[in-house]
Amino acid sequence: MADQLSAGIVAGRLSPEELEANFADLHPRLSDHEALVASDRCYFCHDAPCITACPTDIDIPLFIRQIATGTPEAAAKTILSQNILGGMCARVCPTETLCEEACVREAAEGKPVKIGQLQRYATDTLMAAGIHPFSRAAPTGRRIAVVGAGPAGLACAHRLAMKGHDVDILDAREKPGGLNEFGIAAYKTVDGFAQAEVDWLMQIGGITWKPGQMLGRDVTLEALKGAYDAVFLGLGLAGVNALGVEGDDRKGVLDAVDFIADLRQGDLSGLSVGRDVVVIGGGMTAVDAAVQAKLLGALNVTLVYRRSRARMNASVFEQDLAASKGVRIICNAQPVAVHGNGAVREIEFAYVDDDLKETGETVRLAADQVFRAIGQSLEFDGLAMDGRKIAVTGAGRTSMDGVWAGGDCAAGGDDLTVTAVAEGRDAAEDIHATLGAG
Amino acid sequence: MADLTSDFLGIKSPNPFWLASAPPTDKEYNVRRAFEAGWGGVVWKTLGLDPHIVNVNGPRYGAIWGADRRLLGLNNIELITDRPLEVNLQEIKMVKRDYPDRAMVVSLMVPCEEAPWRFILEKVEDTGADAVELNFGCPHGMSERGMGSAVGQVPEYIEMVTRWAKANTRMPVIVKLTPNITDIRKPAAAAKAGGADAVSLINTINSITSVNLDLFAPEPTIDGKGAHGGYCGPAVKPIALNMVAEIARDADLVGLPVSGIGGITTWRDAAEFMALGAGNVQVCTAAMTYGFKIVQEMISGLSEYMDEKGFSSVNEIVGRAVPNCSDWQHLNLNYVAKAKIDQELCIKCGRCYAACEDTSHQAIAMSDDRVFSVKDDECVACNLCVNVCPVEDCITMEAMTPGQTDPRTGRVVEPDYANWTTHPNNPAAEAAE
Numbered sequence: 001m002a003d004q005l006s007a008g009i010v011a012g013r014l015s016p017e018e019l020e021a022n023f024a025d026l027h028p029r030l031s032d033h034e035a036l037v038a039s040d041r042c043y044f045c046h047d048a049p050c051i052t053a054c055p056t057d058i059d060i061p062l063f064i065r066q067i068a069t070g071t072p073e074a075a076a077k078t079i080l081s082q083n084i085l086g087g088m089c090a091r092v093c094p095t096e097t098l099c100e101e102a103c104v105r106e107a108a109e110g111k112p113v114k115i116g117q118l119q120r121y122a123t124d125t126l127m128a129a130g131i132h133p134f135s136r137a138a139p140t141g142r143r144i145a146v147v148g149a150g151p152a153g154l155a156c157a158h159r160l161a162m163k164g165h166d167v168d169i170l171d172a173r174e175k176p177g178g179l180n181e182f183g184i185a186a187y188k189t190v191d192g193f194a195q196a197e198v199d200w201l202m203q204i205g206g207i208t209w210k211p212g213q214m215l216g217r218d219v220t221l222e223a224l225k226g227a228y229d230a231v232f233l234g235l236g237l238a239g240v241n242a243l244g245v246e247g248d249d250r251k252g253v254l255d256a257v258d259f260i261a262d263l264r265q266g267d268l269s270g271l272s273v274g275r276d277v278v279v280i281g282g283g284m285t286a287v288d289a290a291v292q293a294k295l296l297g298a299l300n301v302t303l304v305y306r307r308s309r310a311r312m313n314a315s316v317f318e319q320d321l322a323a324s325k326g327v328r329i330i331c332n333a334q335p336v337a338v339h340g341n342g343a344v345r346e347i348e349f350a351y352v353d354d355d356l357k358e359t360g361e362t363v364r365l366a367a368d369q370v371f372r373a374i375g376q377s378l379e380f381d382g383l384a385m386d387g388r389k390i391a392v393t394g395a396g397r398t399s400m401d402g403v404w405a406g407g408d409c410a411a412g413g414d415d416l417t418v419t420a421v422a423e424g425r426d427a428a429e430d431i432h433a434t435l436g437a438g
Numbered sequence: 439m440a441d442l443t444s445d446f447l448g449i450k451s452p453n454p455f456w457l458a459s460a461p462p463t464d465k466e467y468n469v470r471r472a473f474e475a476g477w478g479g480v481v482w483k484t485l486g487l488d489p490h491i492v493n494v495n496g497p498r499y500g501a502i503w504g505a506d507r508r509l510l511g512l513n514n515i516e517l518i519t520d521r522p523l524e525v526n527l528q529e530i531k532m533v534k535r536d537y538p539d540r541a542m543v544v545s546l547m548v549p550c551e552e553a554p555w556r557f558i559l560e561k562v563e564d565t566g567a568d569a570v571e572l573n574f575g576c577p578h579g580m581s582e583r584g585m586g587s588a589v590g591q592v593p594e595y596i597e598m599v600t601r602w603a604k605a606n607t608r609m610p611v612i613v614k615l616t617p618n619i620t621d622i623r624k625p626a627a628a629a630k631a632g633g634a635d636a637v638s639l640i641n642t643i644n645s646i647t648s649v650n651l652d653l654f655a656p657e658p659t660i661d662g663k664g665a666h667g668g669y670c671g672p673a674v675k676p677i678a679l680n681m682v683a684e685i686a687r688d689a690d691l692v693g694l695p696v697s698g699i700g701g702i703t704t705w706r707d708a709a710e711f712m713a714l715g716a717g718n719v720q721v722c723t724a725a726m727t728y729g730f731k732i733v734q735e736m737i738s739g740l741s742e743y744m745d746e747k748g749f750s751s752v753n754e755i756v757g758r759a760v761p762n763c764s765d766w767q768h769l770n771l772n773y774v775a776k777a778k779i780d781q782e783l784c785i786k787c788g789r790c791y792a793a794c795e796d797t798s799h800q801a802i803a804m805s806d807d808r809v810f811s812v813k814d815d816e817c818v819a820c821n822l823c824v825n826v827c828p829v830e831d832c833i834t835m836e837a838m839t840p841g842q843t844d845p846r847t848g849r850v851v852e853p854d855y856a857n858w859t860t861h862p863n864n865p866a867a868e869a870a871e
Contacts, residue, residue, distance in 0.1 A: 033507070036506075036507075037505065040505035040506070045786075045787040045788050046787070046789060046792035046804075047808075048788075049786070049808070104785040104786055104787040105785070107785045107786065108829065
């Protein structure tokens with residue numbers, strides 16, 4: 001029987017009860033009374049700053065007033081009409097750097113209205129009631145291929161279906177959801193919410209789910225262009241950047257995204273984790289991997305980021321969450337070598353300044369498991385690129401007529417769920433307008 | 439600690455906080471707890487003739503709430519005491535015997551004939567109570583039987599019954615007034631004419647607190663039906679304050695002692711009633727919401743306030759604001775103020791802008807970066823922005839100095855007082871000297 005002190009990468013470090021407690025809902029849904037109290041704090045600002053801060057422009061004061069007056073379903077419709085994945089965004093949005101940062105009560109007293117949790121209250125209420133508040137326009141006879149069933153693709157597909165188009169949504173995986181299903185910490189989306197949300201979204205009708213269809217492997221962009229009136233690419237970023245240091249290929253050096261996907265799909269008590277885990281990176285994925293390694297029972301988890309704390313992509317809330325769970329955060333250190341005999345035993349870092357200039361000192365951390373979370377890249381060609389992403393203009397138009405792109409695979413915007421939703425939605429509107437004009 | 443001793447109609451109590459005639463003073467058990475908690479006096483819940491009345495066996499109260507379910511207004515359809523007269527009288531006697539330093543006033547309501555009044559007054563006098571309060575206020579149930587507010591709405595009845603009471607007891611007589619009338623001065627004057635030693639006000643206001651939109655019935659609902667009740671609690675305080683002030687500043691009623699009632703929840707509320715002329719105050723809803731312990735805050739709060747002001751007696755508060763209660767026509771029209779927004783305090787919510795732009799005088803400007811500023815050439819100093827601003831003291835009304843030019847009217851602010859009675863736009867204006 002393994003425990004936290006067991007060396008190596010093993011399963012079952014914690015009891016099933018401990019695992020269940022560790023992976024419980026991070027922010028349980030507000031009760032009715034909590035929601036009323038929280039909604040009462042909203043000032044119903046004129047031309048509210050929170051709306052401006054929301055990438056999907058949700059009318060936040062209106063939906064909060066609708067909650068306050070006892071109509072959470074109406075509130076949900078206000079949310080979902082702008083952001084069809086409002087339920088997931090309520091769970092994963094870094095609200096502390098978006099709507100809640102802009103909330104005037106944050107300025108006034110450092111305690112913003114709980115916009116994210118209120119959004120969840122509203123959308124959960126509607127979904128629990130089994131209501132899908134949108135219906136399709138008359139059929140247009142147009143067919144559109146959406147490649148990638150992540151947030152961008154789902155948002156695009158739903159909006160197109162609502163406009164009366166027929167949508168095929170293709171994905172390399174066997175389950176839809178993209179990063180919602182495979183890439184977000186388990187405690188942010190418990191009880192199979194990602195799949196429930198997709199099922200609910202599909203109730204609009206007119207969307208056909210085509211699993212196991214990978215662009216470049218099972219289908220080509222040329223073929224899609226020929227078979228459909230328009231194509232939307234919401235591919236995400238499949239490739240994981242390598243460390244590019246000696247020993248990078250040692251056993252135990254893994255991609256954080258794969259670890260997170262395994263966590264979401266597998267049985268937690270059967271999942272292996274190291275005793276001494278090191279996560280390299282400073283974004284949300286790095287934090288999600290580090291925190292979950294700790295929650296799985298790793299004894300020591302260290303997150304190492306090459307620049308200063310202030311430049312971490314992970315929000316302060318995420319950093320504090322990691323610290324509260326016992327993750328040690330080391331900044332200004334970049335990996336120079338992975339040591340070991342076959343499997344990793346230590347990882348060596350050089351201390352660097354903010355311009356990544358080495359100070360000349362190094363440090364070695366014991367590690368039996370190392371997770372890479374230093375960014376992902378797109379493995380794709382055939383369209384004009386902007387750096388390592390697909391170049392787009394306007395509402396996601398690529399260099400090829402009839403092909404749009406959005407979400408993480410498209411250049412510009414933060415790589416956030418909510419940004420992907422906005423881009424998918426806006427591309428759908430543009431596709432609709434373009435097809436209408438044609 | 440200031441001296442809070444109160445003397446109302448010669449009735450001494452250690453503080454001016456009495457519990458009003460209501461459920462909290464219905465029986466010995468409650469009243470003993472109230473006195474132990476520190477209340478200065480009670481008005482015992484209204485006694486009537488036997489056979490005692492009955493109450494409904496469903497909900498008696500309805501409420502409205504603010505944020506976090508803070509109770510703002512309470513409505514009730516409870517009637518007078520539903521216990522035998524003798525039981526109440528015995529209990530009153532025992533409690534008064536054990537708490538001789540506290541005020542014990544007994545509320546009464548019997549039919550409009552002299553005999554029952556004489557009968558019950560004799561009984562009460564035997565208890566050693568300090569005074570009686572004639573309940574001419576309750577607006578529900580008893581009024582359907584020709585008592586309570588049915589008497590209080592007819593000045594002639596008030597005067598008649600008050601006269602009977604005065605003729606049949608040596609105890610001071612307080613007349614409790616209903617607010618469900620058009621001019622509170624008329625029933626007060628009737629009480630005074632009948633010989634009342636004081637009036638107490640307000641009793642509860644006719645009300646339906648809410649409608650159940652599934653049953654389509656008023657709340658509280660008894661087997662699918664609802665009856666109007668009497669409204670009280672913090673929401674009625676402004677109405678009560680005005681009625682107290684109306685009496686205090688009426689030339690014919692000057693000197694008529696008033697016991698203030700209506701939504702008093704804190705020491706500050708109490709002090710405000712007293713400043714408008716109430717000699718003491720009576721509390722009900724606040725006790726029913728939070729329990730008797732609130733009196734400790736009322737005692738400490740009033741004491742601290744008096745110490746700060748250097749008042750040695752509560753009588754120094756009583757009536758102190760009455761000279762400043764004016765008719766509109768006597769307000770100074772030469773006083774000119776402008777709203778001023780403190781940019782340091784402003785949190786940029788824009789509520790002042792929405793309120794002024796949509797519903798008032800378009801006197802607040804909003805810049806692209808959400809800086810809100812007052813347009814002095816449009817501002818009429820209405821105060822709406824102050825009232826809707828969520829930040830206290832962020833927006834203030836600043837008086838203009840005489841000699842300055844009001845950018846809205848282009849007129850120089852005059853140093854002298856001038857009111858509507860002499861204004862050129864007033865067809866009935868008196869010629870200035």
